[in-house]
Amino acid sequence: MAIKCFSRDHLRFVLYEVLGMEDVTAHEYFRAHGRETFDMILDAAAELAEEYLQPAYVPADREEPQLVDGQVKVHPLVHRFYHAYAESGLMAATFPLQWDGQQLPRTIAASVQYILSSANNSFVMFTDLVKGVANVLLQFGNEEQKSFYLPKLLSGQWAATMCLTESQAGSSLSDITTTAIPAGEGLYHIRGQKIFISAGDQDITENIVHLVLARIEGAPAGVKGISLFIVPKKRQDEAGTLVLNGVESIGIYHKMGQKATPAMHLEFGGAGTCVGYLLGEANRGLQYMFQLMNSARLEVGLAGVSVASLAYATSLQYARERVQGRRANAKDPNTPPVPIIQHPDVRRMLLIQKAITEGTLALILQCYKYLDLLKVVEESQKQHYLDLLELLTPVAKTYGSEEGNRSVYQALQVLGGYGYTTDFPVEQMARDARIFPVYEGTTGIQSIALLGRQIPQNHAQAVDLWSEQVMPDIRIANESEALQPYADQLNQSIAAWKSVTGLLLRVREEKGNEAFLADATLYMQLFGILNVAWQWLRMGTVAEKALAGGEAAGEKKPFYRSKIHTMKFYFTHELTRCKVLCEQLTTEEGLSLFNPEEDILI
The missing domain is CATH 1.20.120 (Four Helix Bundle (Hemerythrin (Met), subunit A))
Known part of the structure; x- marks a missing residue:
């Protein structure tokens, strides 16, 4: 059955009537935009979702990425979406004009993300990581690094990842052992392994730029000694030719959900020299990476809401069409069965989903509006919005992911036995959504923060x-x-x-x-x-x-x-x-x- 993945009416209600997003266009930075451009961009996202994402949701889950002779091959439909997304200009949309961006408010970009993720939450991880890494490079890279990497990333020519986790350290990043050995002229030889690297390898782009946390030899123990390095899968030699850079895919994890995105075990410098380039100052890597991680945390909460929105739309349509049982007050056994949406307990489960998805979306978009206001308010006001963001980011991530899971569970329950079968996609949504409370810091870690x-x-x-x-x-x-x-x-x-x-x-x-x-x-x-x-x-x-x-x-x-x-x-x-x-x-x-x-x- 054809499903609408999200409520366009609710999204516009939140953006325009609750958040008043048209107000931000009064500021010079966003002045090129207005409700008309916002709606055009949302419409373009809906078209991408309908043409490239929704039809690929189940096939790409059934045919997982494969590691063949050290190279990951992803589903062909991922290629189609990635290139269409890059060509649409959405990759660079929030970036400044000097980088061919549109200076689009982050709140509208998050709404685009919500639309796309509600159709296929696994595919958008490839593009999300590129934008996240590009933002870190924009903020902390030197002019040479920005000029070299940003055009390639924002055009979709190259992809990107972030490499934090190691098997012995897990979420305790102070215990990482990946090492950076000075090699002269600002270069470092990187040695170590990273695990669970989303989109860590693929055959879509000619190159992948990894941001890698590592410890320079002799650096202080703990988080104070961690630096951040740009480590491309392929580096340019003196002739400008791309050559392999000692980044190897040594394993691919088989996940219960989000199967279209490979989770990689990568080795740096194991079977050849791996060159890394220091990003920013030495020993400040974790501080830089938090820029990417905090943005990713909002995106994870949003992804949880997106999958829950798809599950709600699916179970709502099923409840309207599924005829079973009679109203509790019906005394006559010959009374015709009714659609299950008339049964109070089914309505309760649908209302739980509606309340969670619509309320949480409003909260997360509120956080994104704070990000937009940080761009335009007076310097004296910035700390106010920064403090609000730091307070609410772990809440948005956790509530969106945990309650998103709970909402999907209610959808599965509405479908009953059918929800547990692959004949309907809700079982896939349940598998996909389960990872969000773990991504970018578990619920326990976010709660302690x-x-x-x-x-x-x-x-x-x-x-x-x-x-x-x-x-x-x-x-x-x-x-x-x-x-x-x-x-x-x-x-x-x-x-x-x-x-x-x-x-x-x-x-x-x-x-x-x-x-x-x-x-x-x-x-x-x-x-x-x-x-x-x-x-x-x-x-x-x-x-x-x-x-x-x-x-x-x-x-x-x-x-x-x-x-x-x-x-x-x-x-x-x-x-x-x-x-x-x-x-x-x-x-x-x-x-x-x-x-x-x-x-x-x-």
């Missing part, structure tokens, strides 16, 4: 910073008689969160970090729910105003009513979870702490 770093810094200033964003929206909602109970509910939940936060900070002072961070994932759940409830209150306020003002006429009226109904559902079924989470976070038993005198995990 939120509670352990973002919340306590500057005397817990982040609590007030976030509240200043939310309280005006609560006050506006309070002006509506229909929305006042929901504004009050969110206000009370925020007060409880602040109280819990204060208590946990006292635990940190009295008992140390281990007790303080023991239930950081629960704190992340609590804060994630509050953020999405905030977005739903904003959307409900816009919808209520449209209905009250008579702007929602004809076909628009059900759309706005749907927003208010879903807001009520989220507050009733999700925001109420905050009370239990607060109780769990304030218990003093420390049930997950390690006790060396008694190991109960036996």
Whole structure:
């Protein structure tokens, strides 16, 4: 069955009516754009999704990449998409004009990403990595590096990856052992291995630019001694010819999902000289890489929402078409069966999906708007938006990935036994979505970053910073008689969160970090729910105003009513979870702490 992968109406509602994205075009940097260009770009993305991505979703999953004689061969349909994407200009769209970019707002680019990922989340990883690496080069590369690499990357001629993880280190990047040996004239010989490198090898482009974390010989131990290197798969010799650079594909991991994108085991300098070029200053590599990782974290959260949107659209259409059973009040066995969308429990599962996908998309696009504002606001305001981004990035990544998984599970449940078969694509979505809570730092790592770093810094200033964003929206909602109970509910939940936060900070002072961070994932759940409830209150306020003002006429009226109904559902079924989470976070038993005198995990 043909499925629409996402709701165009909801996306435009968030962009224009909730976020007010047309406002950013008043700034000089974005002045070439307006709603007309935004819509044209979104339409172009929808066409790419329909022509190149959606038809390839299942075939590329069935025919995985193969490692043949040291070279990875990916599905031919990946080639078609990659080249079409590059030719569309979307690869360079957010970059400055001097690099043939369009200076497109990141929020609109993220919307393009959402459209494409909802059609095929695996293919877009190839292009995402190129843009991420190009951004790091733009910010930290010298003029020679930018002039050499950026045109090749942004045109799609060359691809790129980031190489962080090693088998013995995992997420503990301070323990990496890949070594960079000075070789004169700013060159280094790179030796080591990296694992789980997404799109680490392919046969689409003539070259791949790897950004590799390594430790220069003699550098300090820990994160202070890590540098970042540009390591191309092929380097130019003195004649300008591309020659192999000692980067070998020694293994390909077989994943449960996202199979169209190869996850590689790469070796640098194992069977030949591998030359790397220092990016930026020595021993600041992790700081530079965080630029790429934080951007990637938003993209991972967005990918989780994208797959969940496809799963919601699939299960919604199935529920409308699948006839089974009768309404619970039907007494006559001869009453005709009804579409399962009429059954309350099916509607509950569909509403969970709608509430999660639409609310989380609004939150993530809010984060991207902060990125756009960083480009254009006065210098004195930049720290404000930077602090908000640092606070909300782990939340957007975690809520999008974890709740995206939960949403896909609900879709599978709506399809029942069919959802568990390859006859329908929801089982593939469930496999694809499972990786997102692991990508770019697991849920546990993101939660510790939120509670352990973002919340306590500057005397817990982040609590007030976030509240200043939310309280005006609560006050506006309070002006509506229909929305006042929901504004009050969110206000009370925020007060409880602040109280819990204060208590946990006292635990940190009295008992140390281990007790303080023991239930950081629960704190992340609590804060994630509050953020999405905030977005739903904003959307409900816009919808209520449209209905009250008579702007929602004809076909628009059900759309706005749907927003208010879903807001009520989220507050009733999700925001109420905050009370239990607060109780769990304030218990003093420390049930997950390690006790060396008694190991109960036996």
